[in-house]
Amino acid sequence: MQSNEYYEPIIGLEVHCQLLTESKAFCSCSTKFGGEPNSNVCPICLGMPGVLPVLNKEVVEFTIKMGLATHCEISPKSIFARKNYFYPDLPKGYQISQYEEPICSNGFVEIEFEDGKKKKIGITRIHMEEDAGKSIHDLDIDTLVDVNRCGVPLIEIVSEPDIRSPHEAYLYLYKIRQIVTYLGICDGNMEEGSLRCDANVSVRKRGESKFGTKTEVKNMNSFRFVEKALEYEIERQIALLGDGQKVVQETLLWDANQDIAVPMRSKEEAHDYRYFPEPDLVAVAVNQDWINNAKASLPEFPSERRDRYIREYKLPKYDADVLTTEKALADYFEGVVSSLNKKNEETYKLASNWTMTDVLRVVKDRHIEISDFPVPPRNLSEMISLIVDGTISGKIAKDVFEEMLATNDSPKAIVEKKSLVQVSDEGAIEKVVDEILSKNKEQVEKYRSGKNQVFGFFVGETMKAMKGKANPRIVNEILRRKLDSI
Numbered sequence: 001m002q003s004n005e006y007y008e009p010i011i012g013l014e015v016h017c018q019l020l021t022e023s024k025a026f027c028s029c030s031t032k033f034g035g036e037p038n039s040n041v042c043p044i045c046l047g048m049p050g051v052l053p054v055l056n057k058e059v060v061e062f063t064i065k066m067g068l069a070t071h072c073e074i075s076p077k078s079i080f081a082r083k084n085y086f087y088p089d090l091p092k093g094y095q096i097s098q099y100e101e102p103i104c105s106n107g108f109v110e111i112e113f114e115d116g117k118k119k120k121i122g123i124t125r126i127h128m129e130e131d132a133g134k135s136i137h138d139l140d141i142d143t144l145v146d147v148n149r150c151g152v153p154l155i156e157i158v159s160e161p162d163i164r165s166p167h168e169a170y171l172y173l174y175k176i177r178q179i180v181t182y183l184g185i186c187d188g189n190m191e192e193g194s195l196r197c198d199a200n201v202s203v204r205k206r207g208e209s210k211f212g213t214k215t216e217v218k219n220m221n222s223f224r225f226v227e228k229a230l231e232y233e234i235e236r237q238i239a240l241l242g243d244g245q246k247v248v249q250e251t252l253l254w255d256a257n258q259d260i261a262v263p264m265r266s267k268e269e270a271h272d273y274r275y276f277p278e279p280d281l282v283a284v285a286v287n288q289d290w291i292n293n294a295k296a297s298l299p300e301f302p303s304e305r306r307d308r309y310i311r312e313y314k315l316p317k318y319d320a321d322v323l324t325t326e327k328a329l330a331d332y333f334e335g336v337v338s339s340l341n342k343k344n345e346e347t348y349k350l351a352s353n354w355t356m357t358d359v360l361r362v363v364k365d366r367h368i369e370i371s372d373f374p375v376p377p378r379n380l381s382e383m384i385s386l387i388v389d390g391t392i393s394g395k396i397a398k399d400v401f402e403e404m405l406a407t408n409d410s411p412k413a414i415v416e417k418k419s420l421v422q423v424s425d426e427g428a429i430e431k432v433v434d435e436i437l438s439k440n441k442e443q444v445e446k447y448r449s450g451k452n453q454v455f456g457f458f459v460g461e462t463m464k465a466m467k468g469k470a471n472p473r474i475v476n477e478i479l480r481r482k483l484d485s486i
């Protein structure tokens with residue numbers, strides 16, 4: 001009953017993205033993930049007395065790019081603030097963030113539904129901040145603290161309460177992930193925590209204009225969990241209200257093992273962060289030149305790219321969607337296309353099919369990134385040329401593909417080495433077909449009595465006899481001719 005005819009959910013998301021800068025936000029320590037605990041630290045990110053932070057320029061550049069990509073206003077002057085709280089993984093006792101004058105505000109992203117309908121979700125603000133460290137509780141020894149992550153730059157993207165269902169929340173988060181990965185400012189990995197999402201949710205009676213009391217759900221480290229947690233929480237709130245009770249404003253943690261959200265803290269004990277302007281940093285001034293440069297460096301975004309694939313390569317919308325979900329995949333596909341020696345609708349579609357199915361399958365099976373896929377685009381392209389000029393069949397191509405994966409050899413070399421060249425010699429094929437037909441009189445009888453599906457049997461037998469090397473088009477032609485004239 002996640003929303004029903006009486007109640008409507010209201011959702012606003014706060015998304016944190018870890019920026020892919022080499023060094024931290026205010027010192028020169030490395031941001032590398034997975035290092036020896038407490039190895040990437042210095043007096044600045046440890047918050048020793050007397051040290052001074054210096055802002056990493058790239059953090060500002062990345063944030064401006066995100067602001068532009070989400071149609072935000074970029075503030076010519078923004079300031080940092082201290083957000084004070086005490087926690088073991090925060091040695092300084094405060095986080096440098098932005099509060100009153102964030103760098104980006106009043107933007108939107110457009111989410112797209114499966115049926116093609118679109119909806120704008122407002123972006124209230126995007127601000128820069130630093131990450132805290134990590135407490136590690138699940139050890140027998142004790143609670144341990146790793147402060148490598150202290151000072152790693154983040155942006156926080158705060159949405160307007162414009163989201164109306166868990167599915168819309170999913171689509172919004174998906175879009176944000178797509179944008180940051182296309183921009184190359186964040187790797188978008190939710191499991192590793194480089195993309196994190198807190199969801200604010202309330203419900204109200206349909207037709208009412210006032211929002212209800214919200215709760216905040218944290219700790220959802222996958223897209224599926226965000227949807228599930230929201231469904232859970234909406235249902236809980238509707239049940240409360242239906243029962244004449246009130247929703248208490250509180251923070252909940254999603255427990256993925258039990259599929260429930262458990263209270264973490266309520267408003268009464270909520271933090272008072274005692275924000276005040278960061279005295280150790282000057283205001284950030286962004287001039288028009290800077291904005292113009294960032295604008296000029298923006299990539300082609302997924303929806304533009306998808307539309308171009310449909311227009312330029314005449315691909316079906318489905319293909320164009322799949323190919324552009326990830327920038328690395330789209331880049332790979334374009335690598336294949338650019339080295340095709342014949343460029344036409346047929347070869348574009350082949351490039352699309354091989355990328356979408358075979359390349360993606362291997363990437364998934366091997367749990368690797370597209371960028372680590374071993375076959376370079378030009379080799380896949382060469383293989384497509386061999387299919388198109390009739391040197392190999394589509395079926396043989398599957399073997400060539402496997403061999404490319406195993407050896408890194410070029411398709412031409414593989415075809416030669418393994419003598420995989422397709423047989424298009426009609427005489428040779430006809431000889432085999434005659435044998436098959438005389439060996440399978442019963443099946444021929446079936447075909448003649450109208451059971452057309454046995455045709456596939458003959459194709460299969462012929463191919464088998466010729467070790468898959470016969471040109472399927474010619475096999476088909478000869479079989480039709482012979483069977484229909486018997």
Ligand code: ADP
Binds near residue numbers: 011012013162200
């Ligand atoms: P807080 O003061 O608790 O931080 P904000 O007004 O800053 O709340 O909003 C934080 C997030 O919560 C934003 O993403 C906003 O869209 C969302 N939000 C605000 N009010 C509601 C509400 N009543 N129901 C659902 N989401 C809300």
Ligand code: ZN
Binds near residue numbers: 040
């Ligand atoms: Zn440091």
Ligand code: MG
């Ligand atoms: Mg707030």
